[in-house]
Amino acid sequence: MEPMQHHNSSQSARSKQQPSSPPARIPAPPSLLPAVLHRLGPNRETLPVEQLSAALAYPDWSVRASAIHQLETMEKRMAIPLLQTALQDEHAAVRAAAVAMLGKLGEYTFLLESLGDSDWQVREAAVLALGMPGTHAPIEPLLAAQHDPDAAVREAAQYTLLRTHPTKAFPLIDTRAQQPIDGEMDNRPALSFQAAEWQAQRESENGLTNEHVVLESGQTKQIIVHIGGIKHMKEVMTPEQMPTRRFAPEEGRTTPARRTPRLKFTPLWRTLSICAAIVVVVVNIAAWGILTQLHHGQPGSRAGTATIQAGKRLYTYSFGKGKAMNDLAWSPDGKHMAAAIGEEAHGTVHIWDATTGGHEVIYTPSPGSNQHVDPAVYATSIAWSPDGKRLASAIGDVQVWDVATGRILTRYFPPLSSGLGTVNTIAWSPDGKYLAGVFASWNSNGICIWDTRTGKLVRMFQSNNEMPSRAWSPNGKYLLTIGSAVEVWSMPAGQLVSTHPQHYVLNAAWSPDSTRIASADGNGTVQIWDALTGHGLLTYKGHANQGTTVEAVAWSPDGKRLVSSGSDIQVWNATTGKLIFVYTGQHSSKGSPYLRPLAWSPNGKLIASGEQQPRDAGGNIQVWEAVSSNAA
Amino acid sequence: METDTIDLLAVLATDVDRAFEALVFIYQDQLYTFVLRQVRSPQDAEDIVQETFLQVYHALKRYPPERIRSLALRPWIYKIARYIWYNRLRHNKLQQISLETMEDTMFPEQEEERPDILVEELEARHELEALVKQLPLHYSEAISLYYFEHFTYQEIAYLLNQSMGTVKAHLHRGIQRLRQACITREHETRSIDGTNAAP
Numbered sequence: 156m157e158p159m160q161h162h163n164s165s166q167s168a169r170s171k172q173q174p175s176s177p178p179a180r181i182p183a184p185p186s187l188l189p190a191v192l193h194r195l196g197p198n199r200e201t202l203p204v205e206q207l208s209a210a211l212a213y214p215d216w217s218v219r220a221s222a223i224h225q226l227e228t229m230e231k232r233m234a235i236p237l238l239q240t241a242l243q244d245e246h247a248a249v250r251a252a253a254v255a256m257l258g259k260l261g262e263y264t265f266l267l268e269s270l271g272d273s274d275w276q277v278r279e280a281a282v283l284a285l286g287m288p289g290t291h292a293p294i295e296p297l298l299a300a301q302h303d304p305d306a307a308v309r310e311a312a313q314y315t316l317l318r319t320h321p322t323k324a325f326p327l328i329d330t331r332a333q334q335p336i337d338g339e340m341d342n343r344p345a346l347s348f349q350a351a352e353w354q355a356q357r358e359s360e361n362g363l364t365n366e367h368v369v370l371e372s373g374q375t376k377q378i379i380v381h382i383g384g385i386k387h388m389k390e391v392m393t394p395e396q397m398p399t400r401r402f403a404p405e406e407g408r409t410t411p412a413r414r415t416p417r418l419k420f421t422p423l424w425r426t427l428s429i430c431a432a433i434v435v436v437v438v439n440i441a442a443w444g445i446l447t448q449l450h451h452g453q454p455g456s457r458a459g460t461a462t463i464q465a466g467k468r469l470y471t472y473s474f475g476k477g478k479a480m481n482d483l484a485w486s487p488d489g490k491h492m493a494a495a496i497g498e499e500a501h502g503t504v505h506i507w508d509a510t511t512g513g514h515e516v517i518y519t520p521s522p523g524s525n526q527h528v529d530p531a532v533y534a535t536s537i538a539w540s541p542d543g544k545r546l547a548s549a550i551g552d553v554q555v556w557d558v559a560t561g562r563i564l565t566r567y568f569p570p571l572s573s574g575l576g577t578v579n580t581i582a583w584s585p586d587g588k589y590l591a592g593v594f595a596s597w598n599s600n601g602i603c604i605w606d607t608r609t610g611k612l613v614r615m616f617q618s619n620n621e622m623p624s625r626a627w628s629p630n631g632k633y634l635l636t637i638g639s640a641v642e643v644w645s646m647p648a649g650q651l652v653s654t655h656p657q658h659y660v661l662n663a664a665w666s667p668d669s670t671r672i673a674s675a676d677g678n679g680t681v682q683i684w685d686a687l688t689g690h691g692l693l694t695y696k697g698h699a700n701q702g703t704t705v706e707a708v709a710w711s712p713d714g715k716r717l718v719s720s721g722s723d724i725q726v727w728n729a730t731t732g733k734l735i736f737v738y739t740g741q742h743s744s745k746g747s748p749y750l751r752p753l754a755w756s757p758n759g760k761l762i763a764s765g766e767q768q769p770r771d772a773g774g775n776i777q778v779w780e781a782v783s784s785n786a787a
Numbered sequence: 788m789e790t791d792t793i794d795l796l797a798v799l800a801t802d803v804d805r806a807f808e809a810l811v812f813i814y815q816d817q818l819y820t821f822v823l824r825q826v827r828s829p830q831d832a833e834d835i836v837q838e839t840f841l842q843v844y845h846a847l848k849r850y851p852p853e854r855i856r857s858l859a860l861r862p863w864i865y866k867i868a869r870y871i872w873y874n875r876l877r878h879n880k881l882q883q884i885s886l887e888t889m890e891d892t893m894f895p896e897q898e899e900e901r902p903d904i905l906v907e908e909l910e911a912r913h914e915l916e917a918l919v920k921q922l923p924l925h926y927s928e929a930i931s932l933y934y935f936e937h938f939t940y941q942e943i944a945y946l947l948n949q950s951m952g953t954v955k956a957h958l959h960r961g962i963q964r965l966r967q968a969c970i971t972r973e974h975e976t977r978s979i980d981g982t983n984a985a986p
Binding site: 186190194224251276283304306578767 | 807808811812815816817818819820823829833836837840841844845846849850851853857863866870923948950951952955956959963966970971
């Protein structure tokens with residue numbers, strides 16, 4: 156057979172955007188095709204029925220899968236037990252083949268279990284099999300499969316529903332993207348609820364309740380939830396029952412256990428919680444008294460003095476290999492630190508005591524039920540509400556958490572008119588009444604602004620910038636976006652106020668009085684400029700000779716100093732540009748061009764600096780004492 | 788979708804065995820290139836590609852014909868390959884070998900090109916790929932698929948099981964970091980050159 160030539164349509168259309176290094180195509184080894192055909196050789200032979208059982212035990216999975224394809228020739232009552240055994244096969248392709256064959260034989264009851272398989276190919280096969288003519292399968296599993304974590308399974312479910320129940324299928328996502336409905340919010344909660352309800356009912360019927368309590372003690376309950384064949388463990392606790400584990404100064408640690416706050420209180424639990432809380436408070440007061448006494452007795456004690464030892468590290472918060480940090484924020488009252496940290500694309504929100512590094516809780520965003528955003532919602536951006544009671548996290552949709560209870564208070568979804576946008580970064584207005592989310596979609600970028608009192612989308616702006624970042628001015632009048640240029644927008648009018656010409660801006664921050672902006676760039680400089688006119692006021696070049704970019708910059712709360720992060724961290728005078736202090740306790744990998752967020756504590760005494768190693772090789776956040784105001 | 792792909796899908800929908808060899812022939816080089824870039828071991832890459840085509844064969848055998856006709860073939864094959872690769876990563880089945888030993892295997896010499904230009908291109912490409920590999924996985928993967936494999940946003944979203952907004956976000960952030968890495972590398976090179984040039 157003559158091979159067909161393959162042309163890639165997207166290649167020419169996007170040729171202008173390509174970087175200068177298109178890859179060479181590396182020829183596959185000549186042995187590849189013969190090897191594939193050789194392994195498929197036995198698969199193509201039709202085996203006698205009596206040899207099919209033996210083939211199903213063959214070491215090569217491909218032979219086992221082929222034997223399943225041939226079970227069609229066997230008598231149904233003999234084939235079904237073999238297929239049931241094959242459903243337990245270690246190789247997903249064999250399980251998928253068994254599922255497909257059971258569908259052909261009209262045995263849909265076995266298929267329902269396979270919808271919970273951990274492998275997307277098996278779930279996809281189950282969905283397709285449920286749509287086989289003569290299966291007479293219920294529609295609910297297919298409706299639920301439209302919410303599967305995997306795109307191929309969702310697509311298969313839509314395809315099957317369009318064939319079997321055309322009115323019940325969600326429109327395919329492409330069609331929606333091309334026909335946005337202006338201002339329309341997500342309007343499918345009823346259907347997703349129906350699917351979730353069915354899932355719970357099915358598991359209950361199979362003797363698999365949705366949640367299995369596996370451990371219950373005076374402190375916590377661990378709950379295992381099975382979703383799509385994946386075991387999720389939740390440890391349930393009350394805020395009062397949070398662990399009193401503390402980190403010793405300088406102590407590093409890895410992989411903290413996931414904790415989510417309590418989901419449900421019984422009267423007994425409530426009583427126990429109150430008792431536990433009282434005990435904890437009494438013990439803490441006593442301990443504080445003892446510690447205070449001890450400190451007063453030590454020379455050089457910090458207690459009761461204004462002496463601040465610049466650069467003295469309070470603690471190091473480490474996160475292990477495979478995890479990445481995306482954002483870092485100090486709570487407005489300075490008591491807590493929050494960071495978005497997670498494995499690859501599944502970041503969770505971590506909150507801990509900002510001064511000790513202890514008392515950590517982890518909020519895990521729920522999987523999205525909205526088909527317009529990622530099913531696997533995770534956090535890459537976080538923002539505290541000005542009153543410190545709520546914490547917003549985003550990517551995909553925006554989730555607002557009650558910090559005291561760990562419950563999700565509300566979620567905001569980008570409207571369809573955003574072109575199925577995904578919210579990537581968020582910011583609260585200084586009065587806490589509005590939340591801005593910067594979205595990106597297949598065809599547009601922009602900002603959504605929600606009224607947090609009503610939950611309604613009140614403004615939406617499109618931006619010419621490729622992917623704007625955001626920062627609301629402290630006086631609430633302006634919003635800063637960073638993309639191919641740095642721009643200031645008036646709020647709520649949404650008019651462009653100023654543009655600052657600066658290339659490769661990586662980070663920018665408002666001065667506390669909202670008059671200046673400090674923007675850090677890839678050339679190793681930080682520019683301070685007038686927010687309303689865009690005119691440059693000062694260029695700081697402290698990192699310029701380090702051969703590195705300036706990834707982050709943050710103002711001190713009094714607006715007199717700035718801290719910036721290059722291959723070291725420098726604190727400098729915001730008016731004169733004079734270097735005040737260099738922190739070298741971090742960033743040991745010189746020149747490592749990875750995320751280094753900075754956050755100044757609200758009282759100006761501490762600085763938190765983060766470091767992310769290349770290739771998700773972990774990293775750490777260090778909290779250290781800032782230089783005193785007098786030195787500035 | 789290209790006419791040739793539609794033709795291939797049409798044949799596959801009626802007779803998988805008849806068109807399967809053509810499918811392997813069409814996709815083997817690009818798939819091998821893609822996988823080799825990720826795993827950097829020719830032996831692992833060959834194993835993964837072979838396993839991918841076997842799984843493709845069996846999946847096509849069980850798909851209804853209409854499903855085959857509606858397939859986005861290339862992203863679907865890459866998705867399977869990526870899944871196999873991830874499974875192997877999870878079970879630590881891959882052997883990691885150094886970039887230096889890869890050079891000859893990955894970029895075989897082409898006689899008709901000028902050796903000096905070839906060496907220059909090879910160095911630039913090698914350097915860029917090394918920088919991309921240093922990025923967090925979700926960034927490097929998005930960049931490889933978009934810029935090196937020329938998938939569309941929509942195809943990458945399907946392949947990586949993400950929304951298009953997320954794909955764009957990862958691409959943007961990945962490119963931003965790549966740009967920083969390039970600047971840093973440039974500074975380092977200049978600094979080394981300056982040191983060497985000094986008397």
